[in-house]
Amino acid sequence: MMKKKIIVAIADGLGDRPNRELGNLTPLQYATTPHLDFLAAKGSTGLMDPIAPGITVGTDMGHIVLFGHDSTKYPGRGPIEAAGVGLDLIEGDIAFRCNFATYDGSVIIDRRAGRIRKGTEDLAKALNNMQIDDVVFKFKEATEHRAVLVMRGEGLSAQVSDSDPKAPNDGKPYNEVYPLDDTPEAKKTADILNKFLQKAYCQLKYHPVNIDRVAQGNLAANFIITRGAGRMTQIPHLGDELGFSCSVIAGEDTVLGVARLSGYTAIQHKNFTGNVDTDVALKAKLALRELETNDIVFVHMKATDVKGHDNDPKGKAVAIEKFDEMVGYILPHLPQDAIVALCADHSTPCEKGEHSGEPVPVVMSGAGILADSVQTYDEEACGKGRLNRLTGHQFIWSLLDYLEVVPKQGN
Numbered sequence: 440m441m442k443k444k445i446i447v448a449i450a451d452g453l454g455d456r457p458n459r460e461l462g463n464l465t466p467l468q469y470a471t472t473p474h475l476d477f478l479a480a481k482g483s484t485g486l487m488d489p490i491a492p493g494i495t496v497g498t499d500m501g502h503i504v505l506f507g508h509d510s511t512k513y514p515g516r517g518p519i520e521a522a523g524v525g526l527d528l529i530e531g532d533i534a535f536r537c538n539f540a541t542y543d544g545s546v547i548i549d550r551r552a553g554r555i556r557k558g559t560e561d562l563a564k565a566l567n568n569m570q571i572d573d574v575v576f577k578f579k580e581a582t583e584h585r586a587v588l589v590m591r592g593e594g595l596s597a598q599v600s601d602s603d604p605k606a607p608n609d610g611k612p613y614n615e616v617y618p619l620d621d622t623p624e625a626k627k628t629a630d631i632l633n634k635f636l637q638k639a640y641c642q643l644k645y646h647p648v649n650i651d652r653v654a655q656g657n658l659a660a661n662f663i664i665t666r667g668a669g670r671m672t673q674i675p676h677l678g679d680e681l682g683f684s685c686s687v688i689a690g691e692d693t694v695l696g697v698a699r700l701s702g703y704t705a706i707q708h709k710n711f712t713g714n715v716d717t718d719v720a721l722k723a724k725l726a727l728r729e730l731e732t733n734d735i736v737f738v739h740m741k742a743t744d745v746k747g748h749d750n751d752p753k754g755k756a757v758a759i760e761k762f763d764e765m766v767g768y769i770l771p772h773l774p775q776d777a778i779v780a781l782c783a784d785h786s787t788p789c790e791k792g793e794h795s796g797e798p799v800p801v802v803m804s805g806a807g808i809l810a811d812s813v814q815t816y817d818e819e820a821c822g823k824g825r826l827n828r829l830t831g832h833q834f835i836w837s838l839l840d841y842l843e844v845v846p847k848q849g850n
Contacts, residue, residue: 448780450781476815515669599668
C-alpha cells in the first residue's frame with residue numbers, strides 16, 4: 440500500500456459569527472467556495488477548539504497546537520518572532536517583539552515610525568551585537584516597522600514588563616522596563632534592557648537613514664519599544680521523534696517561527712503577503728513540490744485574519760475565496776492516497792475585530808477517510824459532522840495517525 444501524504448490548508452482567523460452586513464451569514468457561509476465544499480462533501484467534518492471551548496488563542500499559540508505540540512510548550516511570542524526572522528536562538532536567550540518608533544527625548548510621537556518600510560536593515564545593523572556589561576544584544580529587522588531583539592547572557596529572565604506604551608498612547612512616554620518578580624535575574628534583565636533602549640536612541644537619532652527621513656519630511660525611526668518577552672526553551676521536534684518529515688509554506692513570520700522551532704522546513708517567498716494579494720498559485724505550487732519529499736505539508740494564508748481584524752466581513756469573504764482558489768490549484772495535482780485537511784488557528788469575528796474563543800470548522804478528506812452527510816464547509820454545517828467537536832491536539836494527531844507514526848498505547 441502506498442504511504443499516505445497530507446496537505447493541511449490553514450486559513451488564519453477563519454471562524455466568524457453571523458453578520459448583519461451579510462444577511463446574518465458568516466463570511467464563510469457568504470463566500471463562494473466550491474473547492475472547500477467539495478472536500479467537505481467527500482470527507483469527515485467537525486468543529487475544533489484550538490485548546491478548549493471559550494479559550495482565545497493568538498496566532499502563535501494556535502500554530503504551536505496545529506503543529507502537533509501541547510500548549511504547555513509555548514515559549515513566548517518573542518522567541519517565536521526571533522525564529523521567524525531567522526535568528527538562531529540558544530537555550531536561555533530572552534527575546535522580544537519590537538517596533539521602530541519615533542521619540543523626541545520625552546514622549547513617543549509614533550509607535551510605528553510612520554510605518555517605515557525602507558532602511559530598517561541598516562538601522563538594525565547599527566544595534567546588532569551591541570554589548571552592555573556581560574549581555575550581548577542581537578537585533579534584526581522584520582516586516583515594515585517591526586523588529587526582534589534577543590538578549591544573550593547569564594542570569595537573565597523573561598519576567599520583565601513591556602516598554603511599549605501601546606496604542607492609542609502615542610504622545611506619551613515609553614514605559615521604563617521593570618521586573619515582574621523579585622528575582623535578581625529579572626532585576627538584571629530590566630536594568631540592562633533600559634540601558635540598551637537609551638543607547639539605541641543615541642545610536643539611531645543621528646543615523647544617516649534617519650537624517651534622510653527627516654530631510655524628506657518623514658518621521659525618524661530613532662527608538663525601539665519592546666514587548667512580549669519570552670525565554671527560549673526547546674520545543675520538541677516531533678518529526679524526529681515520531682519519524683515524519685514536514686514543510687510549512689507561509690509568509691507570516693509568526694507561523695514560520697513556530698515551524699523553525701518545531702524542526703520543520705520553513706518555506707517563504709517575497710510574493711507571500713499578509714493580504715489578498717498574496718500569490719496563492721505559487722503557494723499551491725510549492726506545497727505540491729514539498730509534498731514530493733515530505734509526509735505532511737502545511738500551507739498557510741493570513742488574509743482571512745487580517746480582514747477579521749479590520750471589521751470587514753465582505754473583505755473577509757473575498758479572502759476566503761482566495762483561500763478556496765489556492766485549494767483549487769492543489770486538488771487536481773494530488774498524488775494517489777493523499778489527504779487534504781482544512782482548518783484554522785482560531786476565530787476572528789468581524790464584529791469583534793479580535794480573536795475569540797469560538798471553534799473553527801475542520802475537514803479531513805481523501806483516501807481512506809469516511810464521508811459524512813455534510814455538504815458545505817462552514818461553521819454551521821461542520822457542527823453536524825462525524826468528527827464532532829475536538830481540540831486542536833486531537834485534530835492534528837488524528838491526521839498524524841494516517842501517517843502511521845503515532846505510537847500505540849499499551850500492548
